[in-house]
Structure formats: structure tokens, C-alpha cells
Amino acid sequence: MAVQVEVQLSVREAVRQQVGRVHRQAAPIRMYHLSMNTKTLPSARNTVGDLAGLSFAILARLSNESRRRRHLKESGTDDQAARQAPRTGLDINNRDEQIADCTANIESRGGKVVFVYDEPHTSAYKRRRVVAEDGTVEYRVIRPVYRKALSDLRKGVAPNGERLDGLICPDLDRLTRDNRDLEDSIDVVQRFGRPILDNSGALDLTTESGRTNARVVTAFNNAQSAATGRRVKRKHQALQREGIPTGGTRPFGWCEDKRTLNPPEARLLRAAVYELLNGGSLYVICAEWNRDGIVTARGKAWRAEGLKAVLRNPRMAGYRMFTVVGDDGAESEGGSRHVRTLLDADGDPVIGQWKRMITPEKWTAVLEIIGEAPVRGAGSNTRKYMGTGTLRCGRCDTALRAMKAPPSAGKPQGYFWYGCHSKGKGGCGGIKIDGPNTDKALIELAVAVYERAAAAREATVAPTPWTGAARLKAVAEDMAAAKAARKAGRLTAERYYADLHEYETEQRALLKDRNAHMKANAAARDIPATLGADWRKGRLSLTEQRAYLEQAFSAVIVKPAGRGRRMTTMDRLEPVDAS
Structure with a gap:
């Protein structure tokens, strides 16, 4: 262990000395000749110290706080709010200071600044899951603004049309903490002769020693970020074991302290659980909440998958949760994320230090309905017709698709048919039925199902008890x-x-x-008494219509029209009960 520590200290001392040498060499009195591309630069005499006639862009980082302030200023309506917004200190090295320092550096050496690349609060270290063109999964640092800056530097043209000769950033640590990204910057400097500088003077990618120094410093910065990540992870694990809530956006249903319930939102969540356990639809619940102006904790409109995520959270039952990253459940970088119940050493759920929303028994029942984790491809879709997904071909059992009528058909605007896919696309192409009339018939069939269910409930003296x-x-x-x-x-x-x-x-x-x-x-127990009238008069959204239709039928088969006899649209529909 002592030998390992001694080796680490000697390497760090060597790096420190190398950085010191680069600092001294980068002083304005010392000039380094660049192998400039005379086709893209005005002159081949330019050096790291002398930037006369060169146009530079600045790569500036926006912290979350400075980004909010800039948005307020640029909105033009909240100037006073922007000025009076309280500072937290998180943006102490904010955008304006970065730009001022970089501009002063460039202009003092004869150059000029022509553009500023504002990079959001993105990590220069953390990798994300990326699917390559061949379908393989890779992990990369995702920084689109940085990529755009390098691309423009290769072309020699800034987004505003100005000539672009070089790029400057506050320091190497901000340029990148990933060696793969650093090599891309080195490639631009070597191949296109356009310098990338930093304010400290330590970044010099024009010489072999400077590139070596940059690689070593970037590797140490990467290791530092990894060590910080490990410490933060251990801290969160300790908080999890104690059931203590952590930072982030407050969960819907709880107050800002993440411990006490928010009464109005708690009533909504409990009502949603009741409706779900009694045969209700998450899509209908979300449509009703959106119609009433109810938003998520982040101020967004509700979607079924978002509500599922809220209901799946062990917090609902008062349990401490932890985040699982990756499709295989492994805590790897990137991939899909969902939460699971944290268990103690004895295999018991860790109790969170907050008020639970529902009992563990009800929460378990909810999971049986919506599943314990997201299912790939189970999100909402973009289908715009009520019958798609429910209507099936009576000849080949393929799901029917909606087809808009062309102008040559002489049909009213918006007219469409439901039809089977052609043989080349998995269907038989032998079924076609009037779309608007089919939708009307589907409404009548579904309403009849719900009315029969209501009559049966009234005739039932008491629900049958569960024997288990x-x-x-x-x-x-x-x-x-x-x-x-x-x-x-x-x-x-x-x-x-x-x-x-x-x-x-x-x-x-x-x-x-x-x-x-x-x-x-309890199937259909909470179906509104006015469902038939609301549906027929178009008071339901498409989401609600589809939800009620899929609850009523597992499929509706469309039979062939037949020859020599005229069949109505209703005659051609054969519903298959969902039960």
C-alpha cells in the first residue's frame, strides 16, 4: 500500500511540474508557430501568443441558475424578476464572467470574439447509453453543443456566418473530462490548424508535449470525477438505509419537505388507486386530470406512463426506494430507469421517513395491475382513430388500419376507411369498411355492454367474497x-x-x-351514468374513447361484406367480450 501511495504521489508531482512548465511557456512573450492551413486562415504567421486577425468562438457553460436568469432576461417581460432573483452561489462562475474573461484574453492578443456557444448544465464526464447504427449499445458523454462547436471549427464558419479560426474555453476541465472527447479536439487542431485555447494558458494542443499534458490532466480529472461519484453514491446509500428522503423535485402527493402529504393531491392519488382497482383506466384518469388543469409536480400535463411511475413508486406504501438503471436491472450508466423497494439485511422493506399514501396491501394490488417495472413499448401511441387496435380482419385476423380517402374518391373532408393491410405487409387486403359509420357502431356496442353491466350490478345482492x-x-x-x-x-x-x-x-x-x-x-363499477350521452355527443376525448372501448372488448371482428346482399355496418361487426 505504501509503495502504491508513493507511486501515485510521484506521478502527481510530475504532472504538477509539467503543468507549471506549460503555464510559463504559454506567456505572451513566448510565441509558438502553428502549422496553419493557408486556405482557411488569413496568414500562416499566427501563433498561440499572437492572435491578430483571428476570429474566435467561446465555449461557455450555463449552470442551472444562470440558465434560468438568462431565460428571464431574454423573455423581455420579467427583467425586474431577473434582476431581483435571489442568488444561491451555484453560478458564481457564471456565463457573463466566463465570456468577459475569454473575450479579454482574445482581444488582448489581437483577436476578436465572433460567437458564443452556450452549453447547458451537461456533464463533461458522465456517460449515457447510446445505440449505434449497427444496433450495439455504447456509452458516451453526450454533449451536442460541444460537438457542434467542433464541427463548425472544422468548417471554419460560425453559426452566425462569421469566419471561425479558433475556440476558447474557461479551462481544460470545462472543455472535457473524457479522453475520447479530447482526442476529437486534438484532431481538429492538428488536421485543420485551428487552435483550441483556455484562459489559464495550460491548454496547448499544438505541440506534442502540450497534447501529452492535456491527456494526462484529463485522465486525472476523469478519475477525480469518478471518485466524487463514488462518494456521492455512498452518501445516498447511507440515506437510503435510514429511509431519509433526498433532493430533487418533490413527489406528486407530498409537500416540499417530501415527508408530509399534500391533501388535494393525496385525495387525487387515492381516488386514482380506487378507480384502478375497480376496473378504471389510467388513460381516462389522466384525461380527466388534464381537463381539470391538474399538472404533475414539474408542471407538465399527465400521461398514463407518468402516472404509472408515480403509482409504482414504493413511496406510495411508505417504503424507501432506490433507482435501478439499465434494462437488466444492473446499476450501469445509462439505460432505462425505474425504482424498486429497498430491503434491509433481513430482507424486509426499509420504512421511509414520510407519511404513506396507501396501505402496502393496496399498493401490491396496484402493481399486479400495472406491473412492477416499465415494459418496453408499453407507452402511449400516436393512433388517431378510435377503432385501430381493436378492429380485426374477419379473414386473416390482422389488425385493421385507418386509410384517409383521397380527393379523387369524392368523399367529405376527413372521411376514412378501416381496411386490412395488403398481402405484402402481413394482411390479406380483403376487408374494407366505412370509418365514420364503424366508429358510431362501436360506440353503440360499447355503451350496450356497460349498460348491461350496470343492470347486472343492480340485480346482484352482494359481491361474492374472495375465498383465499x-x-x-x-x-x-x-x-x-x-x-x-x-x-x-x-x-x-x-x-x-x-x-x-x-x-x-x-x-x-x-x-x-x-x-x-x-x-x-368490481368491473365497470365507476362507469359514469352519462357515459352513453357523453360519448354520442362527442364529449369524450379520443384517449377516453379508446380506453372505454378496450375495456369493453378484447377485439371486434369485421366480417366480409358478402356478395349479392347488402349488409349494414353493424351487421359486419362481431364483438369479442373482454372478459
């Missing part, structure tokens, strides 16, 4: 007894985990059966 409640309770008691026996040393690890696996398997099966029973027992 006693067994579910017994399984929970057996699991608790096994855990107590294991802690007391009366049960071996092999026997305990074998029994636990059997108990958990039976518990999941019972919970799934209970939730299916709850849904079937």
Missing part, C-alpha cells in the same frame, strides 16, 4: 414464523431459504388471484 383470504393470512404468518426461527438459530439457512421460496411463490399466486377477483367483482 384465510390462506393468504396463514402464509404471511408462516413466513414471519420462519424468519423468527432463523434469527433464533432453530432453522438452518438451507431449510429457511427453501421454505421462504415456497411461501413467496404461494403468496404471489394468492395475491394475483385476489387482485383478479377484485377487478372482476
Whole structure:
């Protein structure tokens, strides 16, 4: 260990000395000749110290706070608010100071600044998941503004049309903390003869020693960022074990302290859970909330996938959660993100230090309906017709698509048909039916289903009870007894985990059966009494129409029109009950 520390200290001292030499060499009195491209630059005599006649762009970083202030200033309506906005100190090295320093540096050496690249608060270190052209997954630092600056530098033209001869940034640490990105900058300097500088004078990519120094410093900066990331991760893990809420946007349903409930939002969430457990649709709930002007904690409109994420969060049941990154559940950089329940050393959920929204039993029932994690491709779609996804071809069972009528058909504006795909696209091409009339028929069929369900509910004296409640309770008691026996040393690890696996398997099966029973027992309980009138008069959004239609039918088969006899649109539709 002592040898390793000594080696690390000697390497750092060597780097420190190298940086000091570059600082001294970069003084204005010392000139370095660049291999300039005479086709793109006005003269080949320019040097790192002498920038006369050269046009530079600045790569400036916008912190979250400075970006907000700039937005207020540029809006033209909140100048006073921009001036009076309180400072937190997070933007102490803000955009204006970066630009002033870089401009003074360039102008003092005879050059001029022609453009400023404003880079948002993006990390120069953290990698993101990227899918390459061949379908493989790679991890890269995503910085589109930085890429745009290098691209313009290669062309020698700034976005405003001015000639671009070089780029300057506050320091090497801001230029990049990734060696792959640094090599791209080196390539621009070497191949196109356009310098990339920093205010400190330590960045010199025009010489071999300068490039070596930049590579070493970037590697150390990368390691420093990695070490900081590890420390932050350990801190969050400690907070998680104690059930302490952390920073970020407040969760919908809770106040800014992330501990106490927000009464109006809590009522909405609990009502949504009730509707979902009783056969309701998340799409309908979101449509109603959006119509009433209810927004997310970030001020956005509600979408079904967003509401699912809220309901999936273990916070709903009072449990501490942790974020899983990656499709395989591994905590790798990039990939999809979702949350899971944090378990302690004994396998029990860690209780969060906040008020729970619903009971753990109800939350488990919700997960049985919406799933524990997002499913790829399960987001909302862009279909614009009510029947797509529900209508099926009566000949080949392919889902029908909507086809707009061309002007030559002589149909009213907006007219369309539902038809089967051609043989080359997986269908038979043999079914076609009037679109508007089919939508009207689908409404009547769906409303009739809901009216029959309402009549059946009124005729039912009481809902049938679920018969597995006693067994579910017994399984929970057996699991608790096994855990107590294991802690007391009366049960071996092999026997305990074998029994636990059997108990958990039976518990999941019972919970799934209970939730299916709850849904079937209360199906369509909360369907509005005015559904038929609202639907027929066009008071429902397309999202609500599709949701009610998919609840009523698993599919609606469109039969061929037949020959020699005229069939109505209703005669050609054969609904398949969703139950």
C-alpha cells in the first residue's frame, strides 16, 4: 500500500511540474508557430501568443441558475424578476464572467470574439447509453453543443456566418473530462490548424508535449470525477438505509419537505388507486386530470406512463426506494430507469421517513395491475382513430388500419376507411369498411355492454367474497414464523431459504388471484351514468374513447361484406367480450 501511495504521489508531482512548465511557456512573450492551413486562415504567421486577425468562438457553460436568469432576461417581460432573483452561489462562475474573461484574453492578443456557444448544465464526464447504427449499445458523454462547436471549427464558419479560426474555453476541465472527447479536439487542431485555447494558458494542443499534458490532466480529472461519484453514491446509500428522503423535485402527493402529504393531491392519488382497482383506466384518469388543469409536480400535463411511475413508486406504501438503471436491472450508466423497494439485511422493506399514501396491501394490488417495472413499448401511441387496435380482419385476423380517402374518391373532408393491410405487409387486403359509420357502431356496442353491466350490478345482492383470504393470512404468518426461527438459530439457512421460496411463490399466486377477483367483482363499477350521452355527443376525448372501448372488448371482428346482399355496418361487426 505504501509503495502504491508513493507511486501515485510521484506521478502527481510530475504532472504538477509539467503543468507549471506549460503555464510559463504559454506567456505572451513566448510565441509558438502553428502549422496553419493557408486556405482557411488569413496568414500562416499566427501563433498561440499572437492572435491578430483571428476570429474566435467561446465555449461557455450555463449552470442551472444562470440558465434560468438568462431565460428571464431574454423573455423581455420579467427583467425586474431577473434582476431581483435571489442568488444561491451555484453560478458564481457564471456565463457573463466566463465570456468577459475569454473575450479579454482574445482581444488582448489581437483577436476578436465572433460567437458564443452556450452549453447547458451537461456533464463533461458522465456517460449515457447510446445505440449505434449497427444496433450495439455504447456509452458516451453526450454533449451536442460541444460537438457542434467542433464541427463548425472544422468548417471554419460560425453559426452566425462569421469566419471561425479558433475556440476558447474557461479551462481544460470545462472543455472535457473524457479522453475520447479530447482526442476529437486534438484532431481538429492538428488536421485543420485551428487552435483550441483556455484562459489559464495550460491548454496547448499544438505541440506534442502540450497534447501529452492535456491527456494526462484529463485522465486525472476523469478519475477525480469518478471518485466524487463514488462518494456521492455512498452518501445516498447511507440515506437510503435510514429511509431519509433526498433532493430533487418533490413527489406528486407530498409537500416540499417530501415527508408530509399534500391533501388535494393525496385525495387525487387515492381516488386514482380506487378507480384502478375497480376496473378504471389510467388513460381516462389522466384525461380527466388534464381537463381539470391538474399538472404533475414539474408542471407538465399527465400521461398514463407518468402516472404509472408515480403509482409504482414504493413511496406510495411508505417504503424507501432506490433507482435501478439499465434494462437488466444492473446499476450501469445509462439505460432505462425505474425504482424498486429497498430491503434491509433481513430482507424486509426499509420504512421511509414520510407519511404513506396507501396501505402496502393496496399498493401490491396496484402493481399486479400495472406491473412492477416499465415494459418496453408499453407507452402511449400516436393512433388517431378510435377503432385501430381493436378492429380485426374477419379473414386473416390482422389488425385493421385507418386509410384517409383521397380527393379523387369524392368523399367529405376527413372521411376514412378501416381496411386490412395488403398481402405484402402481413394482411390479406380483403376487408374494407366505412370509418365514420364503424366508429358510431362501436360506440353503440360499447355503451350496450356497460349498460348491461350496470343492470347486472343492480340485480346482484352482494359481491361474492374472495375465498383465499384465510390462506393468504396463514402464509404471511408462516413466513414471519420462519424468519423468527432463523434469527433464533432453530432453522438452518438451507431449510429457511427453501421454505421462504415456497411461501413467496404461494403468496404471489394468492395475491394475483385476489387482485383478479377484485377487478372482476368490481368491473365497470365507476362507469359514469352519462357515459352513453357523453360519448354520442362527442364529449369524450379520443384517449377516453379508446380506453372505454378496450375495456369493453378484447377485439371486434369485421366480417366480409358478402356478395349479392347488402349488409349494414353493424351487421359486419362481431364483438369479442373482454372478459
